[in-house]
Amino acid sequence: MAQSKSAKLRQQLVQSHQPQRIARRLSQGPGNSYLRDFIYGAIDGLITTFAIVAGVAGAGLSVSVVVVLGLANLLADGFSMGASNFLGVRADNQRIEKTRRQEHLEVELYPEGEREEIRQIFAAKGFSGAQLEDIVATITDDKKLWVDTMLQDEHGFSLQQASPLKAGLATLSAFVLLGALPLLPFLLGLVGVDLAHPYRFSLVLTFVGFALVGAAKGRQVGSSAWISALETLAIGGAAAGLAYWVGALISGL
Template identity: 55%
Template sequence: MSKRYDDSEEAHRRHRREHTRRAIAQRLEDGHRHSYLRDFIYGAIDGAVTTFAVVAGVTGAGMASGVVIVLGLANLLADGFSMAVSNYLGTRAERQLLDAHRHAERRHIETYPKGEVEEVRQIYARKGFKGKALKQAVSAITSDIGQWVDTMLQDELGLALNGPRPLRAATATFVAFVAVGAVPLAPYVLDWLRPGSVAEPFWPSLVMTAVAFFLVGALKSRFVAQRWHTAGLETLAIGGVAAGLAYGVGYLLQSLVVDLPPG
């Protein structure tokens, strides 16, 4: 999980400790740890946008507050599960594609070894290797079929060898979707549990959703090269546009909705 570069003295000391021979060996032995930040951010933003779209659309149409809870909860669980399953299947398909290419490359090496050696030679020549260094690099790579296959997958086909685990990616998406997506519904649920405790649930829902959007963006900034307030405002703007569209559609189409008693 890559973080924004920290230029403090404490960071320099930490980086020095991380770049000792022993620390480097341990890090390489542990292997690459995939970040599930994309899955979390994707689920969180979509959860808040989707659920608040229900809130905004129902409110714009002038429907009862109870409708918000019913539609919101149904949408929260159904869409959250759908997104998680889709992410699981998509991530698994990428791993299956990698396995298929790995099998094909191994077969090519066994069937056309000279041609595959030439491919490695040209790959490393493009990297700037020449003469004796090029021959040594090609010899070292092609002496280990596992390393040979990995080289072809990465440098010829552009595939990542360490992708996300499907179940973890799906779980991150679902948890983020439900947790952040529940925020717009909170004032309505509270008013349902304690009638009259929230006079107009839409406005607290609007404010809480805006805060959730901003916090999700600010959280993202801890792991990418972006200022926290810029990332927060960017996410807030995207969510605000989606909410505005939902409210506008509900308001314009309110004449199509059968009148219900106010909630």
């Protein structure tokens, strides 16, 4: 069974590593993943919305108050999260471009020093002698490659910049979609579907949301969906428990 799986994987690798396919893949460049941005928004949306539900439950306020505060949180806090992520990613990109301009300037003003940096970078990777000098000559013969190498190896930057707009939208959409789960039992009450214990249903849906986000993350990163779901559930559940405790504390005031 293991050999069959290995043979199938090898066949897939042979097909995907044909020269034409490699050239096409490399010409397209690496893609960006917005999984982190989605998880960031989803977890925050679930926690903050459930915190409102738990707080209102603890204070003994009406269902309409839950809905109003919950929807206000989804719109205002969701937009705030998306905008913050947009600005954060944009700032990262601007920092990379600033460093790129600085490296271009340094190459123009003092190429000998920048050439020595390239030499030491690749010497640290194990190259030496004529081979090292060939690498240095090849890289420093192309200013774009030269600066790109400095950005990656000296400053630790990625050359593939994320889209601030896509990152912000991923966070906003995840916040609203997952953050709406704790509100569903109360929204159903407004359209005539009365649940005996809406707060309990809200708690269950919140934990389901944590598990779904964790399972999705596990599948995306190639780890166990069950383990990832339990991990996210444990972390999110701790935050939800804190939110409920705060709500109970409010009730006692």
